[in-house]
Amino acid sequence: MSNKCELLRQRIVASADQLFYQQGYENTSFSDIANEVNISRGNFYYHFKSKDDILNAVIDKRLGDIENTLHEWEKNSPDPKKRILSYINMLHQNKESITKHGCPVGVMCTELNKINHLMHSDATRLHVLFKNWLSKQFKDLGHKKDAQNLAMHLLSRAQGIASITSAFEDKSFLKREIKTLTDWLENIS
Amino acid sequence: MSNKCELLRQRIVASADQLFYQQGYENTSFSDIANEVNISRGNFYYHFKSKDDILNAVIDKRLGDIENTLHEWEKNSPDPKKRILSYINMLHQNKESITKHGCPVGVMCTELNKINHLMHSDATRLHVLFKNWLSKQFKDLGHKKDAQNLAMHLLSRAQGIASITSAFEDKSFLKREIKTLTDWLENIS
DNA sequence: GTCTATATACGGATAGAC
DNA sequence: GTCTATCCGTATATAGAC
Numbered sequence: 136m137s138n139k140c141e142l143l144r145q146r147i148v149a150s151a152d153q154l155f156y157q158q159g160y161e162n163t164s165f166s167d168i169a170n171e172v173n174i175s176r177g178n179f180y181y182h183f184k185s186k187d188d189i190l191n192a193v194i195d196k197r198l199g200d201i202e203n204t205l206h207e208w209e210k211n212s213p214d215p216k217k218r219i220l221s222y223i224n225m226l227h228q229n230k231e232s233i234t235k236h237g238c239p240v241g242v243m244c245t246e247l248n249k250i251n252h253l254m255h256s257d258a259t260r261l262h263v264l265f266k267n268w269l270s271k272q273f274k275d276l277g278h279k280k281d282a283q284n285l286a287m288h289l290l291s292r293a294q295g296i297a298s299i300t301s302a303f304e305d306k307s308f309l310k311r312e313i314k315t316l317t318d319w320l321e322n323i324s
Numbered sequence: 325m326s327n328k329c330e331l332l333r334q335r336i337v338a339s340a341d342q343l344f345y346q347q348g349y350e351n352t353s354f355s356d357i358a359n360e361v362n363i364s365r366g367n368f369y370y371h372f373k374s375k376d377d378i379l380n381a382v383i384d385k386r387l388g389d390i391e392n393t394l395h396e397w398e399k400n401s402p403d404p405k406k407r408i409l410s411y412i413n414m415l416h417q418n419k420e421s422i423t424k425h426g427c428p429v430g431v432m433c434t435e436l437n438k439i440n441h442l443m444h445s446d447a448t449r450l451h452v453l454f455k456n457w458l459s460k461q462f463k464d465l466g467h468k469k470d471a472q473n474l475a476m477h478l479l480s481r482a483q484g485i486a487s488i489t490s491a492f493e494d495k496s497f498l499k500r501e502i503k504t505l506t507d508w509l510e511n512i513s
Numbered sequence: 514g515t516c517t518a519t520a521t522a523c524g525g526a527t528a529g530a531c
Numbered sequence: 532g533t534c535t536a537t538c539c540g541t542a543t544a545t546a547g548a549c
Binding site: 244262303311 | 433
């Protein structure tokens with residue numbers, strides 16, 4: 136059945152997604168994914184034509200996941216300030232994985248920048264989704280001219296927090312910084 | 325002569341330092357370094373016992389380089405605020421390399437977190453050097469209680485700026501954020 | 514000390530049986 | 532569709548000549 140085939144494909148992508156996040160793309164082998172999914176190495180090439188092809192599928196999955204999250208945040212509140220708070224609070228919700236592995240988007244951009252210049256721009260599209268959405272919220276908040284800059288600024292703050300939290304393995308730092316960010320949001324509102 | 329030997333060793337470490345920064349540690353092979361230094365692959369093992377050993381030497385070199393930079397900044401000004409500005413302005417001075425490859429410290433921490441848990445803490449020591457030095461400056465500025473937190477905050481801001489600048493390859497963002505950071509420093513002084 | 518040659522391991526990718 | 536067996540390239544690391 137093609138349905139069963141599609142399901143296996145999704146399981147492969149989901150496992151690859153996790154492993155790429157935890158171990159990095161280059162450092163994750165077909166054997167690693169195969170162990171996770173319980174299939175043979177050779178079987179991969181029925182579903183994907185290369186490792187880059189899996190990376191592509193993982194990025195597409197992440198793009199979809201992010202869009203779903205953004206729609207969720209929009210559904211939960213019509214207030215742009217509260218929507219931006221949803222973004223900031225994501226740091227707290229993911230504090231365990233951030234402490235261990237950093238921000239999935241930032242980490243992937245950094246790695247692809249080193250090893251695969253072609254797909255670096257694809258990974259940056261993950262950032263762009265958040266940027267455009269945040270930009271829209273800041274506009275709705277009344278920041279007509281500098282909405283884009285504020286979005287980039289917030290993106291940057293979140294990246295820095297994830298990076299330092301992971302390097303120092305310091306969850307209390309992450310909590311302090313979330314407070315600082317919410318104060319900042321309050322001040323510009 | 326042992327002097328000649330020591331010089332070659334330093335050239336190897338300097339080249340490895342550059343390549344690890346530009347391409348990443350895992351993605352840099354002995355051949356890459358050998359081409360740069362013009363020696364044979366086998367010759368490495370006279371000077372280093374493994375690739376990890378080179379990584380160790382690179383981290384030691386970076387620790388020394390950072391200490392020299394901090395001493396330089398101290399020598400250039402007795403004013404703690406100006407000293408902190410030296411740190412912020414480093415972002416501007418290195419804008420070309422940051423746009424291409426990100427922050428050397430952050431990028432290395434991220435990579436070692438994925439592939440080599442043992443040396444991850446060594447890379448974090450690079451962060452700690454800056455953190456302790458900044459902390460001292462904030463103390464001298466009158467922030468007795470929260471000097472440490474302010475230092476971590478500034479570290480985090482710089483990491484975020486480097487990360488986003490590199491992902492978006494956007495030097496104008498970097499310049500805007502430097503202005504934002506100097507304003508922040510002015511406000512807390 | 515520096516070289517060449519080589520051992521060894523591993524990862525991505527292919528071929529072909531079932 | 533999934534498997535096993537295998538090819539091929541590359542990387543670290545070692546051995547030994549010079």
